[in-house]
Amino acid sequence: MIVPASRSPRRSRLRAATLALLPSAADYRLVRRTWRGDLIAGVTVGIVALPLALGFGVSSGLSAEAGLITAVVAGLIAAVFGGSHVQVSGPTGAMVVVLLPIVAAHGAAAVAAVSVLAGIVVLAAGALRLGRAVSFIPWPVIEGFTLGIAVIIFLQQVPLLVSPKTPAADEHSSNPVIAAVQALAGADWAYVPWALGALAIVAVCMIVAPKLHPSFPGSLIGIVLVAALAGLLSAPLALIGVLPSSLPAPALPVVEPATLVALAPAALTVAALAAIESLLSARVAASLADTGAYDPDRELVGQGLASIGSGLFGGMPATGAIARTAVNVRSGGRSRLASITHAIVLLLIVLVAAGPVGMIPLAALAGVLMVTATRMVHTATVRSILRSTRADALAFVITAVITVSFDLIVAVAIGVLCAGVFAVRNLSRATGVSREPLPDPAQPGDDRIAIIRFDGPLFFAAADRVFDAVTRTEGASVVILRMSQLELVDATGAHILSDIVQSLERRGVTVLIKGVQPGHEELFRTVGVLSSLRHHKHLFTDLPDAIEHARVHIRREAQKDSA
Structure with a gap:
């Protein structure tokens, strides 16, 4: 059969476009020169990521194990297939905010299915070349979204500090403000001083350690110190509990067809969040150091595959994590070897140190996440937006308030809509x-x-x-x-x-x-x-x-x- 000449160039372009979305040897062309810095950065990020993975797993209504699985599996897949050379992926606070209502409504088993479904959507978005869509989100909306997420993450830790009993997923209120108030109303005031002491130790370590030396992992030092003191003093602090010493075997999530249909809207929300957060993180990472440009479409493909892989292993949806990515770049990471090493370090911790990790108090993890939440908010940025234009300030405030009060994706949509309306109004005045x-x-x-x-x-x-x-x-x-x-x-x-x-x-x-x-x-x-x-x-x-x-x-x- 003779193929028409007009089809050959089209197929060549399609083949080239497909190959551009897949890993290649060119991804590692810098490794010969950067491997030492990459290995050091990978170990550093792995240590920093451990308490975050554990904390986000618990805060999502799942378990610390789910957070670790996500950090290992999704972190490795996204490092290989993603579009950024330095992006570090795993569980994030924004995703936790979305997952908690899903766990409350459908149970923990539904999260794996949502992860797979959302991963397929993100993968398709990358294949359809939709990666540049994030550029349409205005800066004030992004910052309002970030502020709202930080407030939610902070409030989600309150139940872990006021009672040794971890609230079940179905006991959580869908609104973090209401959940925090309810937790305070039922607080165990004999337990609170112990938890606040653990929080204070972790916070001091996270603040002081980097000032002593940039490479000191303050969060890990604080957690180890709290765990040691809790054991010596027989403190009544709730612990993470038993963790498996190996990864579970991959398997398709078992979900009833009716439940699968009910999970579709949640999967779309998770997919939208995963795409937005990952692309924003990759864009910021590209500006931190000379690590090469990122490919937004390939980044979506990598993040989609990462969430699918995480779901198959019983984990949760993953996104690019700007905090861990920043640590990677500042620690010397310049190629994918650094983020791959980070995943391997976490895997070794699962295989070798599952017992000691299970002895970590939940209040210590709450302290890590509270400090992380406060660091997400930059007062100088907030001040500059509020002092810029009335339209931008209003878009920022509306996005933040709706994020905390209602829904993250709705907040972004309304924020973009408000910014668009104000932009159109200003543009019309220029006529x-x-x-x-x-x-x-x-x-x-x-x-x-x-x-x-x-x-x-x-x-x-x-x-x-x-x-x-x-x-x-x-x-x-x-x-x-x-x-x-x-x-x-x-x-x-x-x-x-x-x-x-x-x-x-x-x-x-x-x-x-x-x-x-x-x-x-x-x-x-x-x-x-x-x-x-x-x-x-x-x-x-x-x-x-x-x-x-x-x-x-x-x-x-x-x-x-x-x-």
């Missing part, structure tokens, strides 16, 4: 319509000629205002629409121009159009702006020619009136 005087020397009848100049964009938001401004022109027999300074024009703007011409012509006013830009000509012809003119010669490229033509019209009218 200018003004009447210009005729150039000297003046001639009889010039007072009956109006030159209307358009500036800036002309689109749907400004259409009615422009129509009113032009059609209210009084005392003119000839109107020259000067369009050389007209920038963006959409179909609504072009349609309004057509309506303006027709409205003026019906009143007996002759309309001349001057300076139609080449990029607007086809749209004007299609929508009917040009055909609305009384004569095809009423279209000009030079203003003096248009003015002279208008004066001819005025003289003819004067002759008719005198006759």
Whole structure:
């Protein structure tokens, strides 16, 4: 069979596009020069990631084991298949916020299914080249989203500090503020001092250790210290408990078909969050050091495969983690070997140190997450947004409030919508319509000629205002629409121009159009702006020619009136 020549280039492009989404030897071209720094960074990130993985696993309503599985499996897969050379993936606080209601409604077993479903969606998004979509999210919305997540993570730790009994998933309120208040109302005040002491020790270690030396893992030091003191003092602190000493065998999640359908909306929410957070993290990572550009589409493919793999091993959905990624880059990580090493370090901890890890008090993990949450919020950034523009400040506040009160994805959607509305409003204000005087020397009848100049964009938001401004022109027999300074024009703007011409012509006013830009000509012809003119010669490229033509019209009218 002979393949048509026209199909060969298409198949070649498709093959090249597919290969671009897959790992290659080029991913490791820097390893010969960077392997020492990569190994050191990988070990450092693995140590930093351990308490976070444990804490996020517990806070999600699952278990510390689920957090570790996710960090190992998803961290390794995303490192190999992702689009960033330095991204570190695993369980994150944002994902915990979404998973807790899912666990409460459908049970812990449903999370693995959600992870697989969400991973398939993210994988498909990468294959469809949707990676650049994150660039449409404004900075104030991103920061409002981050602030809301930080508040939620902080509040989620309150139940771990006020009672030795870890609340079951179905006991959690869907709102973190209400859950924190309920936990305080039922607090065990004999337990609280012990938990707050553990929190204080971890917080001090996390604050002081980096100041002594940047490589000191403050969170791990604090956790080890709290665990040791709890054992020596026989403190009544709740512990993580028994952890398995190996990874479970991979298996498809067992879920009833009806439950699977019910989980579809949750899976879409998780997929959207995983894609947004991973792409934002990868974009920030690319700016931290000279580690090469990231491929957003491949990053989605890698994160999709990571969540699928995590779900098959009984873990939770994963995303790129900006905190761990930043530690990786600042510790010297420059290639994928660093994030691969991080996953291997965590796997060794599971295989060798599962017993000691199970003795870690939950209050210590709560302290790690509370400090992490406070570090997510940069006061200088918040201050600069609130002092920028009223629209950006409002978008920031709305996004943060809705994130805490309702839902993360809804918050992003509403935040983007608000930012878009404000941007459209500001853009519409840039549309200018003004009447210009005729150039000297003046001639009889010039007072009956109006030159209307358009500036800036002309689109749907400004259409009615422009129509009113032009059609209210009084005392003119000839109107020259000067369009050389007209920038963006959409179909609504072009349609309004057509309506303006027709409205003026019906009143007996002759309309001349001057300076139609080449990029607007086809749209004007299609929508009917040009055909609305009384004569095809009423279209000009030079203003003096248009003015002279208008004066001819005025003289003819004067002759008719005198006759």
